[in-house]
Amino acid sequence: MARCCLIVFFAALSSLFGVLNASPGDADPIYKACVEQCEKTGCVGSKCFQHCNFSSDKNPTDGPWFLQEPLYLRWKQWDCHSDCRYHCMLVREEEREKLGDRPVKYHGKWPFRRVYGIQEPVSVALSALNLAMQFHGWVSFFILVNYNLPLRPNRKTYYEYTGLWHIYAIISMNAWFWSAVFHSRDVDLTEKLDYSSGVALLGYSLLLAILRAFSVKDEAARVMVAAPLVAFVTTHILYLNFYQLDYGLNMKVCVAMGIAQFLLWAVWAGITQHPSRWKLWVVVIGGGIAMLLEMYDFPPFRGYVDAHALWHGTTIPLTYLWWSFIKDDSEFRTSALIKKAK
Numbered sequence: 001m002a003r004c005c006l007i008v009f010f011a012a013l014s015s016l017f018g019v020l021n022a023s024p025g026d027a028d029p030i031y032k033a034c035v036e037q038c039e040k041t042g043c044v045g046s047k048c049f050q051h052c053n054f055s056s057d058k059n060p061t062d063g064p065w066f067l068q069e070p071l072y073l074r075w076k077q078w079d080c081h082s083d084c085r086y087h088c089m090l091v092r093e094e095e096r097e098k099l100g101d102r103p104v105k106y107h108g109k110w111p112f113r114r115v116y117g118i119q120e121p122v123s124v125a126l127s128a129l130n131l132a133m134q135f136h137g138w139v140s141f142f143i144l145v146n147y148n149l150p151l152r153p154n155r156k157t158y159y160e161y162t163g164l165w166h167i168y169a170i171i172s173m174n175a176w177f178w179s180a181v182f183h184s185r186d187v188d189l190t191e192k193l194d195y196s197s198g199v200a201l202l203g204y205s206l207l208l209a210i211l212r213a214f215s216v217k218d219e220a221a222r223v224m225v226a227a228p229l230v231a232f233v234t235t236h237i238l239y240l241n242f243y244q245l246d247y248g249l250n251m252k253v254c255v256a257m258g259i260a261q262f263l264l265w266a267v268w269a270g271i272t273q274h275p276s277r278w279k280l281w282v283v284v285i286g287g288g289i290a291m292l293l294e295m296y297d298f299p300p301f302r303g304y305v306d307a308h309a310l311w312h313g314t315t316i317p318l319t320y321l322w323w324s325f326i327k328d329d330s331e332f333r334t335s336a337l338i339k340k341a342k
């Protein structure tokens with residue numbers, strides 16, 4: 001536990017001084033000079049920042065003693081750094097727009113406009129809506145299987161995948177929570193949490209696709225399928241967090257797991273006589289189109305809506321339909337099992 005705390009502490013600390021990959025925007029000498037100037041004076045044009053208010057001996061010039069701790073000072077310096085970068089970027093982008101130039105990326109990200117300090121407000125709102133949609137789907141599924149459908153004599157549900165879908169709901173809500181956090185403040189720690197939760201969700205939904213499409217109901221067989229997949233996903237998450245956050249490698253792993261489950265569901269939807277297979281089709285095709293959006297990376301419209309935000313938008317109706325399919329599946333399996341019992 002102590003070691004775990006230490007790791008979290010160092011991850012948080014390194015995030016404060018993390019160096020991001022260079023992009024065309026931050027390689028621009030005018031932008032560089034602006035940030036340098038701002039960190040000295042605390043101002044960009046007529047705009048000045050409180051956080052950049054240091055005295056010559058690098059102690060905050062005002063405030064009570066307990067706010068003059070070194071850690072607080074570091075936070076302040078980092079806030080100053082981040083504000084300077086942000087406002088220099090806005091100024092630079094305005095100048096570029098007047099010259100008729102297209103937006104460029106800064107430190108690996110498109111120039112977004114903040115709203116109340118939130119970096120990508122549209123993506124945050126859409127992530128929150130996705131989370132709400134998952135929660136709604138999960139609650140309605142819970143009510144259906146536990147209260148509206150008949151239960152086995154041992155009070156368990158007839159549907160064989162109930163537990164698996166409960167875990168799915170928790171993993172996906174966790175992923176959308178960290179997505180909202182990451183899009184509101186992009187630091188090393190929030191980025192790693194978002195990526196790790198996303199990979200965990202993709203890995204788990206691939207496992208579910210295999211178990212459902214091949215009707216794996218036996219506990220031992222399920223463990224045999226899950227073990228290598230869980231081992232792989234865990235190793236990948238540990239690699240990203242504690243060795244190297246390799247975006248290229250992570251993209252390959254995610255695309256591979258994504259395509260594998262899309263193919264599984266698509267083939268299964270083609271073969272099965274499931275009464276709700278059309279819902280599967282819509283989710284598979286819609287998900288495929290949404291994936292193209294994620295790959296086609298365009299700059300944010302008016303500084304707010306980029307391809308990634310739109311991608312988060314498309315998953316909202318798909319999530320609704322997805323849970324609707326899961327509920328249909330539980331009804332379908334329950335009635336089939338009851339018929340068989342009679």
Ligand SMILES: [Zn+2]
Nearest residue numbers: 123179308312
């Ligand atoms: Zn996102």
